[in-house]
Amino acid sequence: MISRLAASLSRIGAVALFLLQVLAACGPALLRPRLIVQQVYNTGARSLVIIMLCGLFVGMVLGLQGYDLLARFGSESALGVAATLGLLKELGPVVTALLFAGRAGTALTSEIGLMRATDQLTAMQMMAVDPLQRVIAPRFLGGIIAMPLLAAVFNIIGIYGAQLVGVSLMGVDQGTFWSQMQGAVALHDVNEGIVKSAAFGVICSLLAVYEGYNAEPTAAGVGLATTRTVVASSVMTLVVDYMLTAAFLKV
């Protein structure tokens, strides 16, 4: 019991220390923008299709459920507001982060873990190339850049998905849908979503590169590290989401 507690404590400490090391390596990594571009492509552009597909369906479900609930109070005109605020503040950043952890985080972990298992990282150190600067930092930065952009795309597709169901299927007036939404959504609601998705980008990218970098150099170890990435990223995303929501709430 005590030893397990100590183990999880030491893991938290190790992640925090690793974050400092990666941040220190980010400066030199910025001098090689090509590597970062490559990672933005790997983590961002290649996750785009799944993000768009999921955004469409999340938005459509919001349209259906929101309509069903609001129709009980005769206020279907608020569907646009309900769907948009739900997407911007919660569903957009959180679902994007969960998908990102599953789609891009696992790829990062297994790639880095396999580099570890095949001694590529050690070979780099032998050649006086710092793997933190060359391998880890570009992946970390790429994930941080990609996440808010993916979340924004998710939000737009989701809003149009909600409009598709609400306006085309359920018969809410299109002008009402958009004008009520534009009247009720403020800039700080959009900003809340952007800040959240940036924070989730840091969390998911950091955990993915950490688990890969510290994976046990065996086939089973890489598999285990990949699993831990998804679990830890998902849990941390939801926990931090609650904290950020509480911080943004104006009481």
Add this chain to the structure above:
Amino acid sequence: MSANRSLEVGTGLFVLLGFAALAFLTTQLPGAKLSLGSGSSGYTVSAHFENVGDLKAGAPVTMAGVKVGRVSSVAYDSQEYKAVVKLIIDRSYNRIPDDSWANIETSGLLGARYVGIDAGGSETFLVDSSQIENTQSAMVLEKLVNKLFAAFASRPATGASQESKSP
């Protein structure tokens, strides 16, 4: 080199799409300008209202409950101290008498405001850029409640109303 080129193009497209999405979110949603889905053709009529409540551009215009157009803009006329509302009516509804009433109505008890037109009896019809003279303002719930209390207070005191007056 061509592989690198396609990588850069892919990344560029992704980043461009992402920033376009961010720009849309930050400028289109928290604004009043309805730039999407309002390209319907029709003729414009205007109406002055004492009070429009929270009527917004994009709200529907109905006759007998059927949608015939939408509100294109809500502005304040500092000459007349009234709100001037511009309505775009669909071309197919070109037989609206020019003495019709334009009312600001509410869908449901707490729903969104819209403009309802009650047909008048005139033989001449509304055309482009004509004005609806007969208007009825939005019901503001607080004002109604105030009027109700004022009516109660000014009523000659009978036993029953005296009891019911105290909240």
